[in-house]
Amino acid sequence: MCMRIKDHIILGPERAANMVWITVDGKELMAKEGEPVLASLLAENIIVNRYTVKRKEPRGLFCGIGQCTDCAMIVDGKPNVRTCITPVRQGMVIKTQHGVGEGGGKNGE
Amino acid sequence: MVNKEIVVVGAGPAGLAAAIEAAKAGGEVLVADLNILPGGQLFKQIHKFFGSSAHRSGTRGIEIGRQLLAEAEKYGVEIWLNSAVIGLYDDRVVSIEKGLNSGEKELINIKAEKIILATGASENVVRFKGWTLPGVMGAGAAQTMINVNRVKPGNKVVMLGSGNVGLIVSYQLMQAGCDVVALVEAAPNIGGYGVHASKIRRAGVPVYTRHTIIEAKGTDRVKEVIIAELDDSWQPIAGTEKVLEADVVTLAAGLKPISDLARLHDLEMVYNGVFGGWVPKHDENMESTQSGIYVAGDTTGVEEANTALEEGRLAGIAAAESLGYIAEKDAKERKDDTWKRLDGLRMGPFGEKRMYAKNEILACFPARS
Ligand SMILES: Cc1cc2nc3c(=O)[nH]c(=O)nc-3n(C[C@H](O)[C@H](O)[C@H](O)COP(=O)(O)OP(=O)(O)OC[C@H]3O[C@@H](n4cnc5c(N)ncnc54)[C@H](O)[C@@H]3O)c2cc1C
Ligand code: FES
Numbered sequence: 337m338c339m340r341i342k343d344h345i346i347l348g349p350e351r352a353a354n355m356v357w358i359t360v361d362g363k364e365l366m367a368k369e370g371e372p373v374l375a376s377l378l379a380e381n382i383i384v385n386r387y388t389v390k391r392k393e394p395r396g397l398f399c400g401i402g403q404c405t406d407c408a409m410i411v412d413g414k415p416n417v418r419t420c421i422t423p424v425r426q427g428m429v430i431k432t433q434h435g436v437g438e439g440g441g442k443n444g445e
Numbered sequence: 446m447v448n449k450e451i452v453v454v455g456a457g458p459a460g461l462a463a464a465i466e467a468a469k470a471g472g473e474v475l476v477a478d479l480n481i482l483p484g485g486q487l488f489k490q491i492h493k494f495f496g497s498s499a500h501r502s503g504t505r506g507i508e509i510g511r512q513l514l515a516e517a518e519k520y521g522v523e524i525w526l527n528s529a530v531i532g533l534y535d536d537r538v539v540s541i542e543k544g545l546n547s548g549e550k551e552l553i554n555i556k557a558e559k560i561i562l563a564t565g566a567s568e569n570v571v572r573f574k575g576w577t578l579p580g581v582m583g584a585g586a587a588q589t590m591i592n593v594n595r596v597k598p599g600n601k602v603v604m605l606g607s608g609n610v611g612l613i614v615s616y617q618l619m620q621a622g623c624d625v626v627a628l629v630e631a632a633p634n635i636g637g638y639g640v641h642a643s644k645i646r647r648a649g650v651p652v653y654t655r656h657t658i659i660e661a662k663g664t665d666r667v668k669e670v671i672i673a674e675l676d677d678s679w680q681p682i683a684g685t686e687k688v689l690e691a692d693v694v695t696l697a698a699g700l701k702p703i704s705d706l707a708r709l710h711d712l713e714m715v716y717n718g719v720f721g722g723w724v725p726k727h728d729e730n731m732e733s734t735q736s737g738i739y740v741a742g743d744t745t746g747v748e749e750a751n752t753a754l755e756e757g758r759l760a761g762i763a764a765a766e767s768l769g770y771i772a773e774k775d776a777k778e779r780k781d782d783t784w785k786r787l788d789g790l791r792m793g794p795f796g797e798k799r800m801y802a803k804n805e806i807l808a809c810f811p812a813r814s
Contacts, residue, residue: 339597375594383579396579400586403567
C-alpha cells in the first residue's frame with residue numbers, strides 16, 4: 337500500500353521529484369531524492385526501524401525531528417543513523433538495526 | 446578553527462529572525478540546523494495561525510517560513526543544514542557536526558563573537574503500556590510526515606490530548622486522508638480554542654473527554670488501542686474499557702524547551718511551569734547569564750511562532766548592537782518596538798499567563814558584574 341499523499345486540499349498535488357533507487361533490507365525501493373529516509377520507508381508502509389539492545393523491542397518514528405533516536409538504522413554500513421533527518425541519495429543501502437548494529441560495539445548483532 | 450561573528454543555533458522562526466536582524470545591520474551570520482530543511486516547526490503549520498493576536502494570525506506558518514527564508518537569503522545569512530551543534534566551549538567556541546553533500550559529517554569548531562541559541566522545543570511523552578510500539582508518536586511527528594514529507598504514518602489514528610496542537614493536527618490528519626477514530630482527553634473539557642474544537646466535532650470525530658489510553662497493543666506496530674474513563678481522581682474506572690482499532694497513536698501533551706546546550710554550558714536556568722520546564726535566565730536583550738550568549742524562542746519558554754520570531758529579533762538586534770553595527774539610540778528604539786509587539790502577543794486569557802511568566806524570568810536575572 338502506498339502511503340504517499342497525492343492530492344492535498346491545501347498543499348495541492350504532489351510536487352514532481354527526482355526518483356532514485358534505494359535498498360532496504362535487501363529489497364529495492366523507489367524513493368524521492370532528498371526526502372528523509374524515514375519518509376521513503378513510511379511511504380511503503382514500513383514502520384519498524386530498529387530493535388532495542390536488551391529486550392529486542394521494535395522502535396519507529398517518534399519525534400520526527402532528530403531528537404529521540406528511535407528511528408536509527410544502518411545506512412551505508414553505518415549504524416545509529418537517525419533516518420528522520422537523513423536525506424535519501426541514489427543507491428543508499430539501508431538495514432533494520434538490531435541492538436547497537438553491525439560494527440557498533442561488542443554486543444552488536 | 447574558523448571565525449564567525451555570530452553563530453545562531455536553530456533555523457526556526459526565532460533563529461531566522463535573529464539572523465536576519467543581525468545580518469541586515471551588517472553582521473556576519475551563520476545559522477546551523479540539524480534538520481534537512483530550515484524553518485523549524487513552521488513548515489508543518491499549513492493552517493491559519495492560532496497566534497493570540499491579530500498580528501499575522503491569518504497567515505499560515507508555511508508562508509511566514511517562506512518569507513523568512515527569502516529575507517535571510519537577501520541579507521546574506523549563511524545556513525548550514527543537516528548540521529547539529531553538539532557542544533559549546535569556553536570563549537564561545539561552537540562545535541558543529543557539519544553535514545556534507547557526500548552524506549558524511551565533518552566536525553568543525555567555530556570561534557564566535559556572539560552565539561544565539563534558538564533550539565526550540567520537543568514534545569512531551571505520555572507513558573502507558575505499549576507506548577514505545579511503532580505507531581505511537583508525537584502529534585508533531587505525524588504532522589511533519591503528512592504536511593512536510595507528504596506521507597501518512599498510518600490510516601487510523603487515536604489522538605491523545607485536545608489542546609490546540611491536538612485539535613489542529615487531528616484536522617490535518619483528516620485533510621491528509623487519515624481517519625481519526627478518537628480524540629481522547631483526560632480533562633472534563635476540550636483544552637484548545639472553540640474554533641478548532643468545532644471543526645473536529647463537525648467532522649464527526651468521536652471525542653472522549655475524561656478518558657485516557659490504557660494500552661496500545663500489537664506486535665510490530667499498533668493494532669488496537671484500549672481507552673477507559675477516568676474518575677474524579679483521574680483513575681481509570683474498571684469496566685469502562687473500550688477497544689479501538691487503530692494503527693497510529695499521536696500524543697499531544699504539550700512541549701518542553703530544548704535547553705541541553707544551555708545547561709551543558711552552565712548558563713543559569715530557572716524552572717517555569719507555564720513555559721514547560723527549565724529555561725535559561727535572560728535579560729531584556731535576550732542575553733543569558735554568560736555575556737555574548739543569547740537565547741530566543743521556545744528554548745526560553747514554549748509559546749508560539751510569532752513570539753519566537755519577535756524574541757529572535759530582539760536577540761539579533763542586541764547582538765548586532767554589541768558588535769557596534771547599530772547605534773545605541775537606534776537599537777533602543779527597535780528593541781522597544783519589538784517589546785511592544787511582544788506585549789501585544791501576550792494578551793488575552795492564554796497570553797496573560799505567559800506575560801506574567803516572562804516577567805518572572807526577567808525579574809530573576811542576576812545583576813551583571
Ligand atoms: C506540533 C506543533 C504545532 C504547532 N502549531 C503552532 C501553531 O499553529 N501556531 C503557532 O503560533 N505556534 C505553533 N507551534 C509552536 C511554534 O511552532 C513554535 O513556538 C515555534 O516554531 C518556535 O520557534 P523556535 O524558532 O523557537 O523553534 P523551532 O521552530 O522548533 O526551531 C528550532 C530549530 O532548532 C533546531 N535545533 C535544535 N537543536 C539543535 C542543535 N543542537 N543543533 C542544530 N540545530 C538544532 C531544530 O532542528 C529546529 O529547526 C507548534 C509547535 C508544534 C511542535
Ligand atoms: S524519530 Fe526521533 S530521532 Fe528520528
